[in-house]
Amino acid sequence: MKLMPLTEPGDAIACAARAIIEMVQRKPDAILGLATGGTMEPLYALLVAAHRDGLSFARIRTVNLDEYVGLPPDHPNSYHRYMARHFLEHVDVPPANSFIPCGHIDPARAASQYASLLDDLGPVDLQLLGIGENGHIGFNEPGTALDAPTRVTALSPITMAANARFFSPGAEVPSQAVTMGTAAILSARRIVVLATGRAKSAALADALDGPVCPECPASYLRLHPDCTIHADHAAGALLR
Numbered sequence: 198m199k200l201m202p203l204t205e206p207g208d209a210i211a212c213a214a215r216a217i218i219e220m221v222q223r224k225p226d227a228i229l230g231l232a233t234g235g236t237m238e239p240l241y242a243l244l245v246a247a248h249r250d251g252l253s254f255a256r257i258r259t260v261n262l263d264e265y266v267g268l269p270p271d272h273p274n275s276y277h278r279y280m281a282r283h284f285l286e287h288v289d290v291p292p293a294n295s296f297i298p299c300g301h302i303d304p305a306r307a308a309s310q311y312a313s314l315l316d317d318l319g320p321v322d323l324q325l326l327g328i329g330e331n332g333h334i335g336f337n338e339p340g341t342a343l344d345a346p347t348r349v350t351a352l353s354p355i356t357m358a359a360n361a362r363f364f365s366p367g368a369e370v371p372s373q374a375v376t377m378g379t380a381a382i383l384s385a386r387r388i389v390v391l392a393t394g395r396a397k398s399a400a401l402a403d404a405l406d407g408p409v410c411p412e413c414p415a416s417y418l419r420l421h422p423d424c425t426i427h428a429d430h431a432a433g434a435l436l437r
C-alpha cells in the first residue's frame with residue numbers, strides 16, 4: 198500500500214480523479230469499481246469535466262460498492278440516484294454497463310445476484326474507495342472478516358449518524374445496506390482510496406498505523422498489492 202504525500206483537499210481529489218482518467222485512457226473497456234458519499238462528489242465533477250473535454254466512457258463498465266436497504270432506485274437518497282446525479286447522467290457510460298446493487302423488495306436475493314454478477318464480470322480494474330469514520334470500506338463495518346462476501350449488512354450507529362447529513366431532518370436513515378464484501382473489494386487489480394477532512398483522521402491512522410484487524414476493515418487494504426491512498430492534511434493529521 199502506498200500513501201501519497203498529504204496535500205490540500207483539492208489536490209488529493211485531483212490525484213484520485215487522475216488515476217481513474219488514466220485508467221480509462223489506457224484501458225477504454227476497463228471495469229471501474231465506484232463509491233458514493235460526500236468525499237466523491239468533487240471527484241465525479243472532475244470526471245464529468247474530463248468527459249466534456251473528450252474522454253469517453255462508452256466502453257467502460259461500472260460496479261458500485263453498495264446501496265441502502267429499503268430505498269427504491271428513484272429515491273433521492275438512493276445511491277442509484279446519487280450516481281445518476283453526480284456521474285452517469287453526465288457521461289456516456291451505456292446504462293446497460295453500469296451496475297448498482299438493489300436494496301429494496303428482496304435485498305438478500307439482490308445481494309446474492311450482485312455477488313454472481315461480480316463473479317461473472319471478473320476482476321475490477323480500479324476500485325475507488327472512501328473510508329468511513331469508523332474505518333469501514335464499502336459498508337463493511339468494524340467486525341467484518343477479511344473474506345466477507347457480498348451481502349446485506351447492518352450499518353453501525355456511527356455510520357448512520359454520519360449519513361444522516363444527506364437526509365432531510367427527521368427522515369429515517371437506513372440501518373442496512375447491500376454491500377460488496379471485503380473479499381470482492383480486495384480482489385480488484387488496483388485500489389485507489391480518497392480520504393479528505395478531519396473526520397477521517399482517526400480511521401486513517403487506525404488503518405495505516407494500527408494492527409490489520411476486523412475492528413478496522415480499512416486496515417485490510419495494507420494486504421493489497423496495489424493500493425494507493427490520496428489523503429489531505431486534515432485526514433492525515435493523526436498519522437505517525
Ligand code: F6R
Pocket residue numbers: 231232233234235236237262263326327328329330333334335336
Ligand atoms: C460509499 C461507501 C462508503 C463511503 C464512506 C465515506 O459507497 O461505500 O464506504 O465511502 O462512508 O463516506 P463520505 O465520503 O460521505 O464520508
